[in-house]
Amino acid sequence: MSSQVNDDTKIRRVPTNEELKEFEFIQVLNEDPRTKTANILGKLKSSSEEPKDAILLLEKSHFGNQELPILSKERILQWIATDNNDIYHWYNGLLTKDEKFPDFKVTLIWPATETHIRKYSFQPRFLIRETPHIYETIVKPYIESIPPNRIQWVYNILSKKSESERILLEVEEESTGFILLPDMKWDTVTLENLYLIAIVHRRDIRCIRDLNDSHLPLLKNLRRQILQFVPQKYSGIRSDELRLFVHHLPSYYHFHVHVTHLRNDTIAGGIAIAKAYLLDDIIENLEKFAQDYYKKVTLTYILGENDPLFPQMNDIGARVTVDV
Amino acid sequence: MSSQVNDDTKIRRVPTNEELKEFEFIQVLNEDPRTKTANILGKLKSSSEEPKDAILLLEKSHFGNQELPILSKERILQWIATDNNDIYHWYNGLLTKDEKFPDFKVTLIWPATETHIRKYSFQPRFLIRETPHIYETIVKPYIESIPPNRIQWVYNILSKKSESERILLEVEEESTGFILLPDMKWDTVTLENLYLIAIVHRRDIRCIRDLNDSHLPLLKNLRRQILQFVPQKYSGIRSDELRLFVHHLPSYYHFHVHVTHLRNDTIAGGIAIAKAYLLDDIIENLEKFAQDYYKKVTLTYILGENDPLFPQMNDIGARVTVDV
Known part of the structure; x- marks a missing residue:
């Protein structure tokens, strides 16, 4: 087995939480406010090597079926009133933290190739x-x-x-x-x-x-x-x-x-x-x-x-x- | 001015945070996992009166422009690994709580009429x-x-x-x-x-x-x-x-x-x-x-x-x- 293969094997392991925390943002490749998705490019380093390109495909989570009935009483941490008119009242809000109801899901592609970057970028x-x-x-x-x-x-x-x-x-x-x-x-x-x-x-x-x-x-x-x-x-x-x-x-x-x-x-x-x-x-x-x-x-x-x-x-x- | 008008005026005030917390869930009227939106029906009571129908039009917030560059270092509180295959790694995650980056926006319609309920309900x-x-x-x-x-x-x-x-x-x-x-x-x-x-x-x-x-x-x-x-x-x-x-x-x-x-x-x-x-x-x-x-x-x-x-x-x- 060549050292090339060894390197390859090494990079394909799961990144640690410390490594993830050190993800270096480069740029937004594409995003869609309607679906609350964003693709971002950055660098992620494995301990012993040069940082490699990494892509995060982010998507906000939908409200869950178990979450909606208890939303107001248990899930909403804070209502922030922004405006109101007659019977209409607008707010922003924060939810409580709960692993059962994650805020987002994400696919990490690491190491990412040029082809991946092109695939997940905005294209005129x-x-x-x-x-x-x-x-x-x-x-x-x-x-x-x-x-x-x-x-x-x-x-x-x-x-x-x-x-x-x-x-x-x-x-x-x-x-x-x-x-x-x-x-x-x-x-x-x-x-x-x-x-x-x-x-x-x-x-x-x-x-x-x-x-x-x-x-x-x-x-x-x-x-x-x-x-x-x-x-x-x-x-x-x-x-x-x-x-x-x-x-x-x-x-x-x-x-x-x-x-x-x-x-x-x-x-x-x-x-x-x-x-x-x-x-x-x-x-x-x-x-x-x-x-x-x-x-x-x-x-x-x-x-x-x-x-x-x-x-x-x-x-x-x-x-x-x-x-x- | 009749007492009817007085009642009307009373109900059109902004609900207090305590009242919002007591929103009683009745049912989901409609939802769309693609856009992360959900319309829910419930009852909200004003202190002195019978509870009235209220509709919450909920929408998860999009990732913000200021949020994406600092996402990994400052905004992500927790990565929860779910699966991985070769260079693909899947996670759920929790974000830190920050009023600058709300989790959701919502329109509260209160009191809501039958017409409102029909308008925001799923229609075959x-x-x-x-x-x-x-x-x-x-x-x-x-x-x-x-x-x-x-x-x-x-x-x-x-x-x-x-x-x-x-x-x-x-x-x-x-x-x-x-x-x-x-x-x-x-x-x-x-x-x-x-x-x-x-x-x-x-x-x-x-x-x-x-x-x-x-x-x-x-x-x-x-x-x-x-x-x-x-x-x-x-x-x-x-x-x-x-x-x-x-x-x-x-x-x-x-x-x-x-x-x-x-x-x-x-x-x-x-x-x-x-x-x-x-x-x-x-x-x-x-x-x-x-x-x-x-x-x-x-x-x-x-x-x-x-x-x-x-x-x-x-x-x-x-x-x-x-x-x-």
């Missing part, structure tokens, strides 16, 4: 307009350049080489069939956070652009089977509480449909316009307006500066401008 | 499909039944009887003109939370359903003028950071366009599919696919149980079902 984002021409000349060649093994994991699911125990529903038919399974983001327990993914068996649809009226049987089959199956499997969920949608750009180029509960808005970006397309709207457009709607349409979406497509999109002038 | 919501037929027979008559004075405030803005000092831009032209002003939800300072509303001068467009290709000059003028004006007015905002969209159902039936910064996702529901329609997509549909696209299309959206339209929509079978 731009609205771009993907015309059919831009799709053909930039996006489609990009999709075709992605090594096929990048979606080997999808094929492993479809051929049941992996995750087969997680499959909730399989419809085997070649042109309209699919596999339905829980998304990794779902705990599979909290119904109102339900998040499933339906992955189609056929391999010839890379994204929404490839859809035409010949796919209506597939799209309608997905819709019907999912709306039928989910309320049967999870009593307490109604079919009119399910949001079925597709992303463009998707995170991988094999056609799949997202299935979430209406109340699941922990995925705010994921259900926003300029990213998500309702399956019902897709069916409407192909059936009622144009058999090649998604070949002809200009799609508007958000692209981050770090996206591999961004440089070319920028060069060709795809960013939203005053002219339509 | 349903996905419904508004076919052209359902629009004609249920929604349109409903819109026409709304007393015109309900949007008098809009006409007051357009005729500059009110809020005229808030106007940012006016384009006076009768058929393509509009007034642009900040939405009440925007503090008018934080650029990344920018939220403006463009209200058109013409009074003949009630909602997206009324739009056809004859309105393309209006829609394109809105787009062009707004994308030109906002970056001039607020340096630091680019035109490709602006999201222009329309709601259906809107909150009032006079055509208006929402203008927000891409980073403003504090309005998660407001930019979600099945609610928001990108102005660029509306233009695409009218220009490229059908001059009467919004007359023909079936629109899918979320309706709450308390919505005045819900009972009729429910009766006619508009809720999403397995059949398309």
